[in-house]
Amino acid sequence: MQTIKGPSLHLAQYSDDAFPFNSLAAVAAWAQENGFRALQIPAWDRRFIDINLAAESQSYCDEIRQMLARHQLQISELTSHIFGQLMAVHPAYDALCDSFAPPHLQGNPIARQQWAAGQMLAAVKASARFGLTELGTFSGSLAWPYIFPFPQRPAGLVETAFDELAHRWLPILDACDAHNVNLCFEIHPGEDLHDGISFEMFLQRTGHHPRCRMLFDPSHFVLQQLDYLAFLQIYEPYIRMFHVKDAEFTPTGRQGMYGGYQSWADRAGRFRSTGDGQVDFKRIFSLLTQQGYQGWATLEWECCLKNKLDGAREGAAFIREHIINVADTVFDDFAAAPLAADELRALMGIAL
Template sequence: MKTIKGPAIFLAQFAGDTAPFNSLPAIARWVSGLGYKGVQIPSWDARLFDLKKAAESKTYCEEVKGTLAEHGLEITELSTHLQGQLVAVHPAYDTGFDGFAAPEVRGNPALRQQWAVEQMMLAAQASANLGLVAHVTFSGALAWPYLYSWPPRPAGLIESAFDELAKRWRPILDAFDHAGVDVCYEVHPGEDLHDGVSYEMFLDRVQGHKRACLLYDPSHFVLQQLNYLDYIDYYHDRIKIFHVKDAEFNPTGKQGVYGGYQPWLQRAGRFRSLGDGQVDFTGIFSKLAQYDYPGWAVLEWECCIKHPEDGAREGAAFIRDHIIRVAERAFDDFAGGNVDTAANKKMLGIA
C-alpha cells in the first residue's frame, strides 16, 4: 500500500493582487509556513505561473521548481479548469464564460475554442517539462442545459452532445498521452462529466482512453446526494488527483438539491471548510489508502462562512491528521510461520 502524499493546497482561491498572494515566491513562503508540502498551480494566473513559457522552456520549469523547493514545496499538478471549460461551451453560456478566455478571442466562440485547445496542448508539454504525471481540468459542457429538460429532450440529443465532446477531447488526450500525463477531469455539476454515469458515457466514446482519468472531490457528490464512498470502489483505478473539500446538505420543506436560485449562504447544499461539513473523510482516506491511491491530498478551499486564511491554516493540520501511514506488514504476522505443505494438508484432512 502507498501512503498518500500531503498536505497540499490548490492556489487558485488564494491568488490575489496583494502580498503574499501576488507572486509564486511569496505565496510559497506563506503556504509553507502553514505546513503544506505541495501546491497545485492554476495555469491561467500570470501572477504565479507562465504556461506558455513552461511549455517551451525546461529552464523556466526548473526555476519554478527551485523557487518552491526553497520553501520545502513540490508542484503536485497544474490546473486548466478555466481553459478546459472552454473546450465545450453551450451557446447559452457564451457571455458568461467569455471572461475565462484571452481578450483577443472573446466574442468569437470558434476562436475561443481553438484557443482553449491550444492552452490544453501547452499544458500537456508544460506538465511533462515539470516532471508531473497528472493534470486537472474541466470537461466543458454541451448537454448541461438539458439536464432536467422540459419539454422532454428529443431522441439523440444527449448522444450527439457526448459524441461531440469526445471528438473535441480525443486529440487533447492523445497529446497528454504522448507527454506521459493523465488528464484528470473534475467531475462537477455544470460540466457534462458530473457523475459516474456521465463519465462512463464519455469514456466509452474515447474508447476507454487510458489518460481519461478523474479528480475526486467528495463535496460535489454531497450536493448531488451521490454515494461518494461507493464512487471510490467503482473508479479507484482512474482516480489520480484528490481535492479535499468539505460540504453539507440540509434540505428543508422549501429547498433541496437545486437550491432555489439562492446564494451559497442560503442553499441547502453548501461548501464548507474542512471539518465544518458532513463529509466522512476518515472513510475516504481509508478507501484511498486501501486502493493504493498514488497522489496527493490537495486542499481546495471554498466556504461561504469562514475566512480563507483560517480555512487554509486549519486545512493543513486537518489533512495531515487524516493521512494514514500505511502498514508495511499485516498486524497478525507475528502468529504466522513458514509454509509447511505437509502440515497444511494435515489441517485440511488431505491425504
C-alpha cells in the same frame, strides 16, 4: 496499499493582487508556514505561472521547482479548469465564459475554443517538463442546460453533445498519451462530466482512452446527493487526483438540491471549510489508502462562512491528521507459524 501524499494546496481560490497571494514565490513562503508540502498550480493564472513559457522552456520549469524546493515544497499537479471549460461552451453561457479568454477572442466562440485547445496542449507539455503525471481539468458542457428533461429533450440531443465533446477532447488526450500525462476530469455539476454515468458515456466515446481519468472531489457529490463512497469503489481505477473539500446538504420544506436561486450561504447544499461539513473523510482516506491511491491529497478551500486564512491553516492540519501511514507488517504477525507444504496438507488432513 500506499501512503497518500499531502497536504497540497490548490492555489485557485488564493490568487489575489494583494501580497502574499500575488506571486508564486510569496505564496510559497506562506504555504510553507501553514504546513503544506506541495502546491497545485492553476495553469491559467499568470501570477503563478506562464504556461506557454513552461511548455517550451525546461530552464524556466527548473527555476520554479528550485524556488519551491527552497521552501520545502513541490508541485503536486497543474490544473487547467478554465481552459477545459472553454473547450465546450453552450451558447447560453457564452457571455459568462467570455471573460475567461483574452479580450481579442471574446465574442468569437470558435476562436475562443481553438485558443483553449492550444492552452490545454501547453498545460500538457508543461506538466511533462515538470515531471508531473496528472493534469486536472473540467470537461466543459454542451448538454448541461438540458439536465432536467422538460420540455422533453429531443431524441439524439445528449448523444450528439457527447459525440462532439469526445471529438474535441481526443486530440488533447492523444497529446497526454504522448507526454505520459493523465488528464483528470473533475466530476462536477455544471460540466457534462458530472457523475459516474456521464463519465462512462464520455469514456466510451473516447474508445476508453488510457489517459482519460478523474479528479475526485466529494463535496460535489454531497451537493447532488450521490454516494461518494460507492463511487470510490466503482471508479477506483480512474481516480488519479483528489480534492479535499467539504460540503453540507440540509434540505428544508422550502428548498432542496437546486437551491432556489439563493446565494451560497442560503442554499440547502453549500461548500464548507474542511472539517466543518458532512463529508466522511475518515472513510475516504481509508478507502483511498487501501486502494493504493498514489497521488496527493490537495486542499481546495471554498466556504461561504469561514475566511480562507483559517481555512488553509486548519485544512493543512486536517489532511495531515487523516493521512494513514501504511503498516509494513500485519498486526498479528507475532502469532504466525510458518509451515512447510507437507505440514500444511497435514494440518487439513490431506493425504500426502
